[in-house]
Amino acid sequence: MDKGENLMEGFLDNMARAIDQMTQDVFHTRLGFVLLMFPFGETDKTNLHKKEGEEGGNYVSNADRGDIVRFLRETADRLEQKQEIGRTIGRA
Numbered sequence: 001m002d003k004g005e006n007l008m009e010g011f012l013d014n015m016a017r018a019i020d021q022m023t024q025d026v027f028h029t030r031l032g033f034v035l036l037m038f039p040f041g042e043t044d045k046t047n048l049h050k051k052e053g054e055e056g057g058n059y060v061s062n063a064d065r066g067d068i069v070r071f072l073r074e075t076a077d078r079l080e081q082k083q084e085i086g087r088t089i090g091r092a
Helices: 003-027 065-080
Strands: 034-037 058-061
Touching (some): 003 034, 003 058, 034 065
Antiparallel strands (some): 034 058
């Protein structure tokens, strides 16, 4: 594992712990989440998003992989059909 992979893995682990704790603090229950990270544009100058020979982004979640896949497929279908889905309006 190279420095970039260690940096991304540590970052995602910290984000997962923070999101999990914040949702419990605010909603007083544990909620499932998935955080997706991907490079903008065709190339990623940081090269932190992938392992050698891989393309695409990374994710972290507190849910089972099968539940994530089902949720992402359902969400993608709704987005493609331009259905309203729950979201908070805002941008970073």
